[in-house]
Amino acid sequence: MAQPPDRLEPAAAAYPKGPAILIAAIAALGGLLFGYDTGVISGAELFFTKDFHLSPGGEELAVSGVLIGAIIGAAVAGQLADALGRRLTLIILATIFAAGAILTALAPNVTIFVIFRILIGFGIGAAAVVAPMFIAEMAPPAIRGALVSFDQLAITVGILVAYLVDLAFAAAGLGWRPMFAVAVVPSALLAIGMFFLSDTPRWLASRGRWDEAQRALARVIGPAEAEKELHGIRTSLQKEEAIPWIVRVRELLRPGVRWALIVGVGLAVLQQFVGINTVIYYAPTIFEIAGFKTASTAILATTVVGVVNVLSTVIAIFLVDRLGRRALLLIGAAGMMVTLAAIGFVFAIGPSKAAYFILVCVLLYIVSFAISMGPVFWLMSSEIFPNRLRGTGASLSTVANWSANLLVSITFLSLLHAAGNAVTFWIYAFLALLTLLFVWFIVPETKGKTLEQIELYWRSGRHWVEASTAERELSKQASGADDANS
Ligand code: BGC
Numbered sequence: 001m002a003q004p005p006d007r008l009e010p011a012a013a014a015y016p017k018g019p020a021i022l023i024a025a026i027a028a029l030g031g032l033l034f035g036y037d038t039g040v041i042s043g044a045e046l047f048f049t050k051d052f053h054l055s056p057g058g059e060e061l062a063v064s065g066v067l068i069g070a071i072i073g074a075a076v077a078g079q080l081a082d083a084l085g086r087r088l089t090l091i092i093l094a095t096i097f098a099a100g101a102i103l104t105a106l107a108p109n110v111t112i113f114v115i116f117r118i119l120i121g122f123g124i125g126a127a128a129v130v131a132p133m134f135i136a137e138m139a140p141p142a143i144r145g146a147l148v149s150f151d152q153l154a155i156t157v158g159i160l161v162a163y164l165v166d167l168a169f170a171a172a173g174l175g176w177r178p179m180f181a182v183a184v185v186p187s188a189l190l191a192i193g194m195f196f197l198s199d200t201p202r203w204l205a206s207r208g209r210w211d212e213a214q215r216a217l218a219r220v221i222g223p224a225e226a227e228k229e230l231h232g233i234r235t236s237l238q239k240e241e242a243i244p245w246i247v248r249v250r251e252l253l254r255p256g257v258r259w260a261l262i263v264g265v266g267l268a269v270l271q272q273f274v275g276i277n278t279v280i281y282y283a284p285t286i287f288e289i290a291g292f293k294t295a296s297t298a299i300l301a302t303t304v305v306g307v308v309n310v311l312s313t314v315i316a317i318f319l320v321d322r323l324g325r326r327a328l329l330l331i332g333a334a335g336m337m338v339t340l341a342a343i344g345f346v347f348a349i350g351p352s353k354a355a356y357f358i359l360v361c362v363l364l365y366i367v368s369f370a371i372s373m374g375p376v377f378w379l380m381s382s383e384i385f386p387n388r389l390r391g392t393g394a395s396l397s398t399v400a401n402w403s404a405n406l407l408v409s410i411t412f413l414s415l416l417h418a419a420g421n422a423v424t425f426w427i428y429a430f431l432a433l434l435t436l437l438f439v440w441f442i443v444p445e446t447k448g449k450t451l452e453q454i455e456l457y458w459r460s461g462r463h464w465v466e467a468s469t470a471e472r473e474l475s476k477q478a479s480g481a482d483d484a485n486s
Contacts, residue, residue, distance in 0.1 A: 332372020
């Protein structure tokens with residue numbers, strides 16, 4: 001007998017998980033580069049600012065160049081990944097990362113430096129779309145949350161490694177150039193790894209390469225399950241043709257699917273508006289204001305932030321397919337709201353004796369982010385959009401994410417100055433409250449659903465249906481559209 005919709009359990013663990021894990025780990029190198037290349041700047045900044053004799057404006061441009069490049073990269077990534085395939089796009093991006101690493105390290109002046117940082121930013125922004133999408137389209141539904149969250153884990157490891165590499169090269173007196181050059185290693189690994197993988201079953205199917213799609217699916221979920229899932233993909237892709245970008249965007253704005261876009265872009269903006277990168281990029285500044293007087297204790301505290309970020313993301317990987325996306329988002333948003341409000345409170349009454357209290361609050365804030373918005377935004381952005389609109393939808397939400405990141409990063413210091421430390425953190429606390437409400441009222445639970453079921457959830461007015469019904473319905477809707485078109 002059919003199971004009731006809410007208790008749909010995917011066929012779990014009937015196949016070895018090793019291949020899926022290996023594939024996800026290779027693609028997640030894209031996340032590692034994202035983390036490394038955004039994290040490396042904090043330690044390198046001190047050195048290149050001196051070498052290039054930068055004014056504060058020049059310094060700001062050198063730091064935010066990567067974010068500008070990332071917005072452009074995210075904007076074109078969906079198109080590239082749809083046209084060239086996820087695999088080839090990731091290979092090209094790995095080459096860009098490698099070239100960017102070497103060229104930035106060799107930059108003779110600040111103009112060239114900024115140009116290559118924008119190039120690296122392009123790679124980061126595009127990889128932020130394509131790497132999680134590659135994993136989501138490869139992953140068995142039962143462990144998709146955990147596998148896509150590998151990408152976020154890799155981002156946090158990348159940030160931590162960047163802090164440590166910065167410290168090591170600074171201590172050895174080698175300056176900023178080798179700090180950037182090191183990124184060539186994971187870039188090469190990503191290119192080589194992707195070279196040996198096939199593209200995702202969903203992209204191959206969209207090109208009519210059904211045999212390859214079948215083989216790619218069978219590698220991760222076994223032949224029997226592959227046959228079933230291929231059937232679902234076939235119905236969801238029935239209407240696939242070469243569709244111009246603008247038509248896809250219009251489709252994303254149609255009633256029904258529009259909600260996927262609202263969830264994707266909403267989570268994207270809120271992920272940044274809760275202020276995560278004020279901590280990740282400016283942790284030493286916050287700890288200095290909090291009363292850690294020497295630069296070295298502030299940097300040590302920053303390293304602790306990096307470690308806690310990684311460890312909490314590991315916890316999220318274990319929880320995301322068990323507790324589900326919504327539970328993690330709600331717990332995390334509540335945690336961020338309380339800790340941000342507490343930091344604001346301590347700043348309001350005068351932080352002189354409360355440096356350690358602020359450190360604890362910042363760490364709890366990081367835990368709250370890392371078990372929720374950190375991995376879950378990237379996960380949902382790669383799973384909530386219908387197959388044929390996934391590239392465009394994920395691109396749009398990622399552009400929103402990087403734009404919000406840029407906005408927060410360039411306004412944080414001025415906000416501290418204009419509104420004061422306490423009010424600044426209360427503003428972020430308020431945005432965490434908005435996040436809580438947004439998740440509570442709008443974000444659906446996608447745990448354990450196939451990508452095709454999620455697609456039908458939007459198309460049928462935000463109601464869940466079983467996998468088999470999803471297929472029938474998608475097929476009916478596709479032939480309905482055929483009739484309407486003819
Ligand atoms: C965010 C980044 C942030 C990182 C911190 C990512 O999910 O998109 O902006 O720096 O998490 O771990």
